[in-house]
Amino acid sequence: MNHQAEAAAAAVDMSFLLNTARTLIRIPSWAGNESDAQRAVAGIMADIGLQTDVWPIDLPALKCHPAASWEIDREEALGVTGRLTGNGSGRSLVLNGHVDVVPPGDISLWTHPPLDPVIKEGRLYGRGSLDMKGQIAAGLAALKAVSDARINLAGSVRFQSVIAEEDGGLGTLAAILREGETDGAIVLEPTNLTVASVQAGCINFRIHVPGRAAHGAVRDEGVSAFKNAFGLYRAIEDLETSRNLNNDPDPLFADYTIPFPISIGTVSGGDWASSVPDHVSMEGRMGVRPDESLEDARSEFEAAVEKAAQANPFLSEHPPVVEWWGGRFFPARTNTNDLLIQRLCESVEREPGHVAAIRGVTFGADAGLFKRLLDKPVALFGAGDIRRAHRPDEWVEIHQLESMARILSRAIVHFCEAY
Amino acid sequence: MNHQAEAAAAAVDMSFLLNTARTLIRIPSWAGNESDAQRAVAGIMADIGLQTDVWPIDLPALKCHPAASWEIDREEALGVTGRLTGNGSGRSLVLNGHVDVVPPGDISLWTHPPLDPVIKEGRLYGRGSLDMKGQIAAGLAALKAVSDARINLAGSVRFQSVIAEEDGGLGTLAAILREGETDGAIVLEPTNLTVASVQAGCINFRIHVPGRAAHGAVRDEGVSAFKNAFGLYRAIEDLETSRNLNNDPDPLFADYTIPFPISIGTVSGGDWASSVPDHVSMEGRMGVRPDESLEDARSEFEAAVEKAAQANPFLSEHPPVVEWWGGRFFPARTNTNDLLIQRLCESVEREPGHVAAIRGVTFGADAGLFKRLLDKPVALFGAGDIRRAHRPDEWVEIHQLESMARILSRAIVHFCEAY
Structure with missing residues (x-):
């Protein structure tokens, strides 16, 4: 398995990752206007060969769900999921990342324009570079690497591109309700490449x-x-x-x-x-x-x-x-001995220069919905420091995005298994 | 002099006073829109035989004056002064009252409509009944009484109807700059018929x-x-x-x-x-x-x-x-032994059932401008309790308005003197 996992990691396409991140950063996706960004993600998923599911979210019905919460009233909402289908003999995994961003605020505080991504000194700048468009790009790059390395997965891996995380998680709720069970989920959030097995609620x-x-x-x-x-x-x-x-x-x-x-x-x-x-x-x-x-x-x-x-x-x-x-945001805790956490840690350890660390995060995110609705193992994982989110000149380290994509591609192979 | 002062007091026309108050209350005059109310006052002044001066205030020039202050940016502003001219051998007096009111706020909190004055149980209700349209009506009734009683004044008395008191006093500043000296001024404010010889600044x-x-x-x-x-x-x-x-x-x-x-x-x-x-x-x-x-x-x-x-x-x-x-608002203090204060106190004492009391007031008002620009005696005087100003269901006691008009008519005769 290690051989296949390393083959996947080696196949990570950084041009694809950075182009995807920049494409998404250029599309405004705040204040409930997420459909353009979702359609762009769906197009990218199709381009890299994922089975892509795009559906209109029935917001009035969704808002009746006891786990629903939101602050922004949307006119329209799209769900987008891309899948690499396994042969059904392995564990299924979800990667989940949100396309909605917080508004740029006072533009005069930005040195680099929020919607015109800049790469400089190893950093990618722009609104969403860190939270979470850069991470979506890394997650998609991980699936693409598994696919490009021609790994035959036993379990399926799905990438859920979701809306509305910043205001309460309607998008993840919709995806979970549509897709049902998974054996584990990794919610992409900036954890500085530590493995977060526990998330506080908020x-x-x-x-x-x-x-x-x-x-x-x-x-x-x-x-x-x-x-x-x-x-x-x-x-x-x-x-x-x-x-x-x-x-x-x-x-x-x-x-x-x-x-x-x-x-x-x-x-x-x-x-x-x-x-x-x-x-x-x-x-x-x-x-x-x-x-x-x-x-x-x-x-x-x-x-x-x-x-x-x-x-x-x-x-x-x-x-x-x-x-x-x-x-x-519901809290979530997964046992540190759980297979998902362990596989993710092993995947970190295989990354040169990295040591796996398990931590908790204090911010609210969508992990709590996986815990509450499915009661399945869930981790938070991603590049960069959460402290730079929601700020002018938001940025993420490109080398962390690269490591993240490589680690995730390994984790997919280790968790879903290859045959 | 007492005979003439009492003749003036006896000539107070309560129908005129209440009609004037109600006419003015019906005209909205907040948020810098005071011209309709000012034109109405000018019309009433002309009707009762005052020499009436109506002028457009040059706001840009006025705002350069070191004593100018304001919160509302007005497009237009009118000054209105009515005068009973003496023969020049006596002291001149200014009565000053403002037509601007604070906005009614949440209408649902009003039992009586703010712009549709109601008389009930001896009270006049409505926005400005107390602060200051009722008092303007009482002041004009005092001048009308002096005129109707055919008192020949030695000194002139002017009634300044001013805008912008609530937001800093541009109207009084304009009137003082246009008209110059006076030997004394009574700024109409709710003092519960006490004579306020001192006003705090704010x-x-x-x-x-x-x-x-x-x-x-x-x-x-x-x-x-x-x-x-x-x-x-x-x-x-x-x-x-x-x-x-x-x-x-x-x-x-x-x-x-x-x-x-x-x-x-x-x-x-x-x-x-x-x-x-x-x-x-x-x-x-x-x-x-x-x-x-x-x-x-x-x-x-x-x-x-x-x-x-x-x-x-x-x-x-x-x-x-x-x-x-x-x-x-500049503070103002006039010596309690000053002639203006004494004449006003004597005029109160002549009102049946009233005892003169000299007090200070803690609220800011236009008296400070007379002190600062002219350094002349100034008192604050009027009906009702300041605590009911700026509130829903603002009201004033009608019997206090009547006493106020009678006291002011006496004070005019005592201060300006008759010949």
Whole structure:
């Protein structure tokens, strides 16, 4: 098997990988407009000989699924999956990568244009280079390498190109519901080529904090919603501390000071400088522990907010309201001894200069859907550092994309097996 | 003189007063659209026999004046002044009232429609009933009463109907610059028929508080601008406390727990729930002591913010920026023994059931412009409670409007004198 795996790795076509990445980066795919990018992926899949399935996603039906979550209302959505079909005697594997990107934001902050990919000093720049168009290109390059090396797979490998990951995972949900079982899945995300066997969950909250309006000239007749909000903020800080204190810490999260952060991302309130604000809202994200349900996390949060409100004379009479909204990401954990994790680690070890490392990731991603809907082994794996995602001048190391494609081609052969 | 003053008071025409108030309330006059209301006032002035001056305000030129401040960019602005001309042997007096109102806001919060004035249980309801259209009607009724009672004034009395008070006083500035000197001014504002000889100043600030962005999943790699902002908020609270501690408190402000409040009215920052916010801005208003310059108040504020920033490791490297913006209101103080204040008090005392009281007001208004530009005696006087201004179901007591008109008609005769 090693011989075939190395043959596949050796067949990785870097011209194809980089051309694919650049083609996809050039296609805007934010704000729910992902169909052009999906059609481009489907065309590339067909070009490299994958059996390609393109289907319109029935969004109204999908949104009724209990695992559905989204923030963007789309008019149209496409599912795209390409397949190398095995003879049915081996394990099936899914690679999954999302074509949606976050918007470029303030263009003036970009040195390199977000939609005009630049290769410079071993880096590929552009919106989606890291998250996830570069990784899609590497994943497709892995399938192409297996195919070009004329490996006969025992199990099938599918590449799911999905929409809507950034706002909650409708695309992966649609692909799982359409395609059903798999023996394992690798969700492509920037893990710096570590093997992530565990992913934290993530839920979004919004807290509406009341106050009592008054003219600023007699501000003591009012109650500042902003000041009330900060009281709750402190309670949320305390909750984060207690949730991250652990006498038996998970070694997979040892790299993180705060593996399950609760972070307030937006705050807004008041509508006039000279009025005491009677309303402030805070939005944020709460990390969910891998073995915790979203419901338990929500309850703990709501209880902490309620307790803090009870200690505030005004809020005890006018309680704040906690709202759960937008994208939510289920946590996922796969045993580190699981075959998928082990095969992926072995594939990393075969890459010159690389040592396999298993880690957890604290960000939400689509891995949780494989865990929740199929309860099958799932790993996250990919090139580059997640910290450079969602930023101006997003970039990824080209040598990591290359290693990633080679490692994935090995992993496909090792997991699905050749005959 | 008392005989003539009482004749004027007896001539107050309540039908005229209420019709005028209702006519003006029906005309929207917020967001810089004050010309319709100004033309209506000019028409009413002409009807009651005032010499009426209507002029287009040269906004670009006016905005170059060092005392100019505004928040709304207007396309057009009218000045309107009506005059009862004396024979030149007495003191001249200005009454000043503003036609601009704050927007009604959420209409669903109004029991009575904001633009369709209702009289009920002795109250006049509607946007501007209290602040200041009802008071304009009372002021015009006072001039009409003096005229109807055929009092021959020694000094002239002018009624300035002004725009833009709510956003900084461009209208009063324009009227003062056009008309020049006066021996005294009464700025109509809701003082509950107390005589306000002193008005606090008020300045608007905006603080830009930086942070360092990071993905919420690794929030400890960022620095929350929101948390930084709250550190500054506490420093501002402390500054307010120290500015209001006074071993020798001004008895005119004895009614107020905090005569010179600093109040944060709006807060906003961050643009994504899952990012650590790298920017929060807070807007607020700072009360200025009557005998303090705006410059000194600003310096004290900036020093407090800077000191708090120095104590914060991140902000000491990335200092917050304080911006002074929008409307600013100069403080004003007139000696309580001044003739204007005394004549006004005597006029109150002549009103059955009323006892004169001299107080300070903590809100900003146009009185400061008379003080700053002309350095002449200025009082604030009017019906109703300022706390009901800028709110749904704004209302004013009709009997207070009536007393106000009678008191003002007496004050005109006492101050300008009759011959």
